[in-house]
Amino acid sequence: MAFSDAIFAIIITLLVLDLRVPDVPPGRLLSGLLxxxxxxVAYLASYSYVAVVWLNHKAAFNRIQQVDRGLHWVNLFVLFSTALLPFPTIVVSDALQEHNNTDQRVAVAFYALIGALLCATWLAFYHYLARNPDLLKEQVKDGFFRVERVRALTGVVLYVLAGMVGYLVAPLIGLAIFLVLPIFYAITSAGLYQLRVTRRITHRPPPPR
Known part of the structure; x- marks a missing residue:
């Protein structure tokens, strides 16, 4: 866990390196910043995504009792795909500032490809845990990580959709989807199973008096 947390910290640090002081003449700083x-926007989308990945990572490992070689590998794949995020973030940022529609479409599609790859690695991560319940703590409900695979697959589908919309229709629409997706994963960071249980408890009628 310490290694994973260190990787997430480095990734977030790399994201902020794209925010630079604009190279503008004296008196034009405000317009340069604007x-x-x-x-x-690209920084916000990627920072939110990395933050949510970290939350999901912590939530998953809080349910894991022991780690074997296979889990180490799928975890490394998750970290690998997450570490790629600073690159498409810079690509999207530069393309939007250059105002070239073709480059913007390619940049958004490229970001969507990396996002879909990251969700695919989470799908492998959850699938491995679903197939190896002996690695989990005793109190973890049967089928918890089988349900979690739905979250990861949803991300794959939505990132592919965002890339197609951004490339074929309008780059800004794809970018808007990138901003919305971390919200979905933040709301469900405790798991779809836990969210379903919480809703059931919330809507349970009060006991008769």
């Missing part, structure tokens, strides 16, 4: 809005 013109860099794509950098801020």
């Amino acid at each position: 013109n860099q809005w794509p950098s801020y």
Whole structure:
């Protein structure tokens, strides 16, 4: 866990390196800062995504009792795909600031490809835990990680959809989907199974008096 947390910290640090002081003449600092809005949007999307990945990572390992070689490998794949995020973030930021529609479409599609790859590695991670329940703590419900695979597969589908919409229709629509997806994963960070249980308890009628 300490190794994984260190990787997440480095990734977040790399994201902020794309935020630079604009190279503008004296007296034009405000307009220069405002013109860099794509950098801020791309940073927000990727920072939110990394933060949610970290939350999901912590939630998953809180349910794991022991780790074997296979789990180490799938965890490394998750970290590998997460570490790629700073690159497409810079690509999207630069493309939006250059105002070239073709490059913007390619950049959004590229970001979507990396996002889909990250969700695919989470799918492998959850699938491995679903197939190896002996690695989990005793109090973890049967089928918890089988249900979690739905979350990961949803991410794959939605990132592919965002990439197609961003490339074929409008890059900004794809970018908007990138901003919404971390919200979904933040809400469900405790797991779809846990969310379903919480809703059932919330809507349970009060006992008769």
